[in-house]
Amino acid sequence: MFFYKLKNSVLLSGILYSFLFVICSNSYSSVETPKVISSTADHTKFEILQKKFATGPDVTKACLSCHTEASNQLHKTKHWNWTFTNPDTGQEVGKKSIINNYCLSINKNYARCTSCHIGYGWKDKNFDFTSQENVDCLVCHDTTDTYKKFPTAAGHPNYKDKAFPKGSKKIWKAPDLSLIAQNVGKSRRKNCGACHFYGGGGDGVKHGDLDSSMTNPDKHLDVHMGVDGLNFTCSECHTADGHDVKGSRYNIVAKDTHGIDVPGRDDHSRATCESCHGMTPHPETINNKINDHTDKVACVTCHIPTYARGGVDTKMWWDWSSAGKKDADGKLIKMKNDKGQVTYFSKKGTFTWGQNLVPEYDWLSGNIKYKQLDEKIDPTQVVALNTFSGSYNDPDARIWPFKIMRGKQPYDKGNSTLALLHLFGKDKEAYWKSYNWNSAIKSAMDEAQANYSGEYGFIETTLHWPLAHMVAPKEQSLSCDECHSKDGRLANLTDFYLPGRDKNDWLDLFGWLACHIGYSGRSFTSWFNTLFLCEKKE
């Protein structure tokens, strides 16, 4: 009763205060409001930033004059090195070495791929990873939305107005580096999204749960990041300590048994749902079954009902084997669907797209491995570019949702290994210049010092992307029937008994048969009884 009263009085005073606040702020709004920043430094006041900057590295030098350790910190991160040794598997992963089924790999394609590197000038394999001034501060800390890395300039922005694609009318304005340097701040969704929303060469292509619709999502698209709700930035969960951002799918935490993170005690990462919500996040009722699920079902499995929900399509299929066709005049062919999405392009092959997609599900405990270039593959099968451990009996595993990217890509037929592809570049080996598979593969394989047999073919591959974003409000989470039914979402996961889906057919047969015999047998005696017994009575 006391607490009830207390609650009421707090509520009442809250309403009164907010009323007062509205009155005050209304009278205040007629006066010019000064710009309030939460930082203790106003970067417009720094003399070193009040000048023209010729290049990105010049800006970085100015940043480093105060933030002396920033580059040293970044030099230790995945964002800089694009390589990471998975402590669980010992495997060397990261963009520097892994092979995907989009543009396959960065080898010999550096200047194009590294437009998403947090540095300047990674145009070939000789890039100096110890350079302090080549760290790009602005791409993550610009708050003016005017800083853009040029798509083909190895991580540099364009310093003069320039057309892209080359020869087109789309002019990329050279950003005002001085203005941007004076307006740096904490990373916002847009900063992270500049790369992470456009991976794979375009909006939404790669992840499925990350695309430009997440820049300013509503809460129905993402309950945490929704601008009409909690308005989280990425770093609210992907916390960073010394510029090292937590939460990576290379060694994903499939089940965070730490539960709610307590400062000073836990893993200093909020990049799992459990870090804030714990392992029993649902209100306890007499039916506590939903909390009972957290041991075997990842939160996102129920709370991401579909992905690519924000109106941006994600790429689902990429068939390189059909690339290279030209029309009668020898020109490149580009075909689009009704929505204006490219479905065929001579440079890249055939695509299919999708949005509002139902994820595919699998057990995941970790141990994520990427197929290495020197690993043998079975070309008669669909090749999984990444694999992971997990099963019903694995206590660390839970059912996770995935986008599975599928496609066909070139491989080394002679050696039965994956292949690399030199796509981008001015040299004639580049596929996008000569459209010669053999020389493009050889050139990229040579770069990686891999042995190429000289014979190529095409294989079908899969790439699993665990989904963790586009978490819907609780009202839109999956109903039980989505899985607890015949042909439900978990129809393919058959290594366990799932109520509502599974039954013993023999038991059902005998059970119903027994009931039926009981029923008809009794009906028979009843009928017999009525007919003969009653007659006799009469």
Add this chain to the structure above:
Amino acid sequence: MSQVVMYNTFERLWHWTLAVLILILLFTGFNIHGTYQVFSFEQAVNVHIVTSWLLMGLLVFIIFWHMTTGEWKQYIPSSTNKLIAVMKYYAIDIFMGGGHPHHKTRKEKLNPMQRMAYLSLHVAITPVIWISGLLYLYYPYWDNIGLGSLSLGIVALVHTAAAFVLVAFLIVHLYLALTTSEEPLGHLKAMITGYEKE
């Protein structure tokens, strides 16, 4: 032949409460089993769990009643000869018009076959249903009680099998209760009003 109180108030109350709860449990149970989808899985599970706790509570009262009133003695098996006589009746005489060898009284409500049937219901089927059901409900905690190697499939199988036995039992029970009294629907009336001829 005189009218007596065959079933007292509490007996009738628990019988009908039990009947309703068991019907709800069977209906929602086979909904969960996937036999039909009248309710959503969640609704069916909600109702099934709530009803099962109500039933467990009721059973405590019923057992207490049986123990304190001595009614449990009604389930003590009778002599083999009597049992054979009743079996002969249901196999042959019921068709030929012979009389029932058992005379239902307040003290001996159940004939020898019913005694066997209800006794096996109480000591075999009911415990199987409740033990398998509680295990099913608390499957994440099996490790804590040293049953980590148990499989949900087996528990579900046992629980479902017991449910089938219960359905079969119910069918036979309904048949006997509704059709075998001397006065049409006499047993049913007795279970509603309490009165029946002795």
